[in-house]
Amino acid sequence: xxxxxxxxxxxxxxxxxxxxxxxxxxxxxxxxxxxxxxxxxxxxxxxxxxxxxxxxxxxxxxxxxxxxxxxxxxxxxxxxxxxxxxxxxxxxxxxxxxxxxxxxxxxxxxxxxxxxxxxxxxxxxxxxxxxxxxxxxxxxxxxxxxxxxxxxxxxxxxxxxxxxxxxxxxxxxxxxxxxxxxxxxxxxxxxxxxxxxxxxxxxxxxxxxxxxxxxxxxxxxxxxxxxxxxxxxxxxxxxxxxxxxxxxxxxxxxxxxxxxxxxxxxxxxxxxxxxxxxxxxxxxxxxxxxxxxxxxxxxxxxxxxxxxxxxxxxxxxxxxxxxxxx
Amino acid sequence: xxxxxxxxxxxxxxxxxxxxxxxxxxxxxxxxxxxxxxxxxxxxxxxxxxxxxxxxxxxxxxxxxxxxxxxxxxxxxxxxxxxxxxxxxxxxxxxxxxxxxxxxxxxxxxxxxxxxxxxxxxxxxxxxxxxxxxxxxxxxxxxxxxxxxxxxxxxxxxxxxxxxxxxxxxxxxxxxxxxxxxxxxxxxxxxxxxxxxxxxxxxxxxxxxxxxxxxxxxxxxxxxxxxxxxxxxxxxxxxxxxxxxxxxxxxxxxxxxxxxxxxxxxxxxxxxxxxxxxxxxxxxxxxxxxxxxxxxxxxxxxxxxxxxxxxxxxxxxxxxxxxxxxxxxxxxxxxxxxxxxxxxxxxxxxxxxxxxxxxxxxxxxxxxxxxxxxxxxx
Numbered sequence: 001x002x003x004x005x006x007x008x009x010x011x012x013x014x015x016x017x018x019x020x021x022x023x024x025x026x027x028x029x030x031x032x033x034x035x036x037x038x039x040x041x042x043x044x045x046x047x048x049x050x051x052x053x054x055x056x057x058x059x060x061x062x063x064x065x066x067x068x069x070x071x072x073x074x075x076x077x078x079x080x081x082x083x084x085x086x087x088x089x090x091x092x093x094x095x096x097x098x099x100x101x102x103x104x105x106x107x108x109x110x111x112x113x114x115x116x117x118x119x120x121x122x123x124x125x126x127x128x129x130x131x132x133x134x135x136x137x138x139x140x141x142x143x144x145x146x147x148x149x150x151x152x153x154x155x156x157x158x159x160x161x162x163x164x165x166x167x168x169x170x171x172x173x174x175x176x177x178x179x180x181x182x183x184x185x186x187x188x189x190x191x192x193x194x195x196x197x198x199x200x201x202x203x204x205x206x207x208x209x210x211x212x213x214x215x216x217x218x219x220x221x222x223x224x225x226x227x228x229x230x231x232x233x234x235x236x237x238x239x240x241x242x243x244x245x246x247x248x249x250x251x252x253x254x255x256x257x258x259x260x261x262x263x264x265x266x267x268x269x270x271x272x273x274x275x276x277x278x279x280x281x282x283x284x285x286x287x288x289x290x291x292x293x294x295x296x297x298x299x300x301x302x303x304x305x306x307x308x309x310x311x312x313x314x315x316x317x318x319x320x321x322x323x324x325x326x
Numbered sequence: 327x328x329x330x331x332x333x334x335x336x337x338x339x340x341x342x343x344x345x346x347x348x349x350x351x352x353x354x355x356x357x358x359x360x361x362x363x364x365x366x367x368x369x370x371x372x373x374x375x376x377x378x379x380x381x382x383x384x385x386x387x388x389x390x391x392x393x394x395x396x397x398x399x400x401x402x403x404x405x406x407x408x409x410x411x412x413x414x415x416x417x418x419x420x421x422x423x424x425x426x427x428x429x430x431x432x433x434x435x436x437x438x439x440x441x442x443x444x445x446x447x448x449x450x451x452x453x454x455x456x457x458x459x460x461x462x463x464x465x466x467x468x469x470x471x472x473x474x475x476x477x478x479x480x481x482x483x484x485x486x487x488x489x490x491x492x493x494x495x496x497x498x499x500x501x502x503x504x505x506x507x508x509x510x511x512x513x514x515x516x517x518x519x520x521x522x523x524x525x526x527x528x529x530x531x532x533x534x535x536x537x538x539x540x541x542x543x544x545x546x547x548x549x550x551x552x553x554x555x556x557x558x559x560x561x562x563x564x565x566x567x568x569x570x571x572x573x574x575x576x577x578x579x580x581x582x583x584x585x586x587x588x589x590x591x592x593x594x595x596x597x598x599x600x601x602x603x604x605x606x607x608x609x610x611x612x613x614x615x616x617x618x619x620x621x622x623x624x625x626x627x628x629x630x631x632x633x634x635x636x637x638x639x640x641x642x643x644x645x646x647x648x649x650x651x652x653x654x655x656x657x658x659x660x661x662x663x664x665x666x667x668x669x670x671x672x673x674x675x676x677x678x679x680x681x682x683x684x685x686x687x688x689x690x691x692x693x694x695x696x697x698x699x700x701x702x703x704x
Binding site for chain 1: 360361397399401403404405408409410412413415416429432433436451453457495496497499500501525
């Protein structure tokens, strides 16, 4: 794909995103906003999993940390614009603290460590009622107000979330194009070779993990004003697995993978709701079919078809079978 | 009498408005847990609502308009439930029926409130009516009312000096636990074991062992359906001897079905029970439900049924589809079963949407819940 064509597609997508909610009622706008927020969360996990090759089952707990910090600060009267960076910073630091010991282990073991961390965060949120409201949660968080632009209504909040998502995507674009990004990929494709080339693999992996966690925190900071109610159950392990599914269905290691994956996981059940009692069964079956036939994710479908038609074109060998526990 | 009078007026108005108007429908949005952890409660609620809708439509609908029921599955996820209440309102729902899990209700009732849409909920967490939302109404009293009704049973009948509490640590269990613990403190009964468990927990061996060791005179069990059943099975396995007393869920049809013989002997205070067949309305509902769905209705089914019928009664009192007038009418309203038979029991709502009506103490005997006492409305 030429850079010009890519730019055109991105502009078209952006125009589509701006036009998407127009003429729709609140429910559709709410679902589209959730899509944006989960795109940010899975973008973070995509950095850890797709680019740095480390599987994490704790993304929902970083969303929780971001969401609770934002909720507590905004309920105390702070503006979202101040609360959000603090939430991000906290997630980055926790990501470093967790990553430092956790990244000594890899693959299955790292998955278990992050799984335990997710459970730990859930239990802390539930049992420390004095701070987090326990299982009753926190309610009534305000949506940010920027003078002339108030996001109290659903449509302005969608555009606000879209703007944050675009900024987050631009930052991610910068990260994966930077020398760090190259190092992440080198690490995933061949850690021994990367190390032999002078890449400090531990530091780079840790950095990917912490940045990925901060993206989870940003998603959390947006969930708080969207739902205006948070409780520990919304950040349990099942939600981490859901974010993992988004990354894998979309295409781990592809920049637009999370956008597609979050779209499938959030929008597909909604589209299927007309089947009433069967929609979750059909949805699960479709996900299984997708994972069997396109293990490299939906975004890789084009590349696979091209490889079939023009076999000389090289596909990325590491992505041919999708992300796996190594 | 009053109802007949209203019906006469509304029919006249309808005839005046012409045939096209007569085809109009009233949309009700049933937003409830049809999958996930809350499915046993949610599906019963749905089936109760369905029976009510069928009956109401057979009698000519609400204000002469047929009910069109929208079904929305929250997957027992509060965030999804919020989105679906929004969807139901977007699609023109005049009132919302659901949700049952308090965590979901806490978040979605804000949406109904913003749109001035009345909402009947099956949730029992005390905080729901304490938020000052004028559009939310319960279909059973909250645990802050239900549990104190049980206190006398502990002091007078069981003559307990020390008790144990086994509860599920979610917003439902936590609310009940706190009310019960403070009630016990007030009456001077010592809580010798306080055992919390997780939603979806499979193994209750350690919990039962702990209770056994503490040797209380009775144990208060406050969990959702599936957890209650697993708890009862384990209690039977380890021969836990003291009476197990619960609120609402412990003796429910679903629990009895899942726990089998292990449920025998369990006692509970319930706001509503299909076992109260002496009450004519409940007896008829129980029979009809079993005929259609081939299983016993739970209290959630009766709650859904009552919520739907109340929507009809109150809307016809107001005389038009106006959410705000509906909410205003509901506050301080008392409906007598003699005048409004489908309300089943004399019921009142206070200024906050909390309700009161007579309730029952039931015990499971030979796999069936039987009423062993009644508690007057408080």
